Amino acid sequence: MEHDKPFSYGKIFVIGSGFFALTLIWTFYNAYMPLILGDFIESRAIRGAIMGLDNLLAVVLIPIIGAWSDKVDTKIGNRLPFIVVGMPLAAIFFILIPFGASVALWLLLIVDIIFLLAMTIYRAPVIALMPDHTPTEKRSTANGIINLMGGVGAIIALFGLSSLYGMDRSYPFIVAGLFLFFSFVLLYFTVDRRPPYVGTSQEELEEVQASKSFFKGLGKLKNPEFRGHLFVLIAIFLYFIGYAGVEAQFTVYAVEYLNMEESAAGFTLGFFSLAFVIFAIPAGLLGSKIGKAPIMLIGLIILPLIFIAIPFLPILNSSLPGINQVLLLQIVLFTGGIAWALINVQAYPLVADLGGKSKIGFFTGLYYLFSMASSIVAPGFLGLLMDVFAHPALFFGASASFFIAFFFLRKGSIIIQSKKELPLTNEIR
Incomplete structure (x- = not known):
């Protein structure tokens, strides 16, 4: 046995x-x-x-x-x-x-x-x-x-x-x-x-799940009955563009635009990861109590607002010289890490629930396929925005991906709940 x-x-x-x-x-x-x-x-x-x-x-x-x-x-x-x-x-x-x-x-x-x-x-x-x-x-x-x-x-x-x-x-x-x-x-x-x-x-293995989904069932998402599911997956693809892009380009922004030391740039980014690790379990408990999608939607509003604020921190620092710019950025990123925990901790369980017990593997694969595909294109895409519009475009582009993801997730969740396919959320208005 x-x-x-x-x-x-x-x-x-x-x-x-x-x-x-x-x-x-x-x-x-x-x-x-x-x-x-x-x-x-x-x-x-x-x-x-x-x-x-x-x-x-x-x-x-x-x-x-x-x-x-x-x-x-x-x-x-x-x-x-x-x-x-x-x-x-x-x-x-x-x-x-x-x-x-x-x-x-x-x-x-x-x-x-x-x-x-x-x-x-x-x-x-x-x-x-x-x-x-x-x-x-x-x-x-x-x-x-x-x-x-x-x-x-x-x-x-x-x-x-x-x-x-x-x-x-x-x-x-x-x-x-x-x-x-x-x-x-x-x-x-x-x-x-x-x-x-x-x-x-x-x-x-997530990559195996992703590969199987790509070759065996991605076309199923075109069917009308999977419209809500597709919207949820598109939301995940979109917000991972923002996350993966910032992860790869933040130190470039900090060093080239804020003139930070390279070591200080990586150290500062650490506050985002630290907050995520600390708040991962509380975020999971909140998702269990209130509903996965509502908690994700809250995060998808808070995080882009935090990212939008980051390019304006140097202006605040120049108007209030007593403020330590690096410390302020670390505090803001720590807050962003809390919002990221609200989003990311719920995402995989939400998608795994989409197909019920009989399709967990299939939807697990789709989750990894959509999230990993965004990580391929995100650093280059947000880097292009930085090339064309200057460094702060990193955070404006990332914020746009989160805001658009919010609407796709909300729409997808409402469609799924209206069909009574799955109790995705306790409450969505």
């Missing part, structure tokens, strides 16, 4: 260390790679397009690698071969990024592409380790532990590694690369070669 098989929370924490290192590196990469590229490329749009490359590789390659790791059989199991190749390679080439940048753009791009490919090789297998080692009834708890460790990784990246960046550009890359390599060693000597619960873990 399943409950007689071995299970260890210690192993879950070790597996979580892989997600910790992955999130640590991605968060730092997203914040600082645009600044490094800025040494060679003036256009924010081109830099943003390069930043979208990792998401493109994820959508295209990770489902293939995930499926491959389900089927391969070696002496060290089916996940570890990919982890053995991907994690050390990613660690080495992440460390090499600042050194490549000190030589030439072509070398930086070669190092970057190899790093992105290495991250793609191991991501699906390392995430699949959790369901491989966890019985179904404990996966929610285990997933909570792993996501918490990921959140801690993001905070350390923006607070800790940003401080190191101010000392020497290469230090945070070296430290993060060593974190990744240490996590690899822990995983290699801890995880089971023949995990007890392997078999269904492939269904847990």
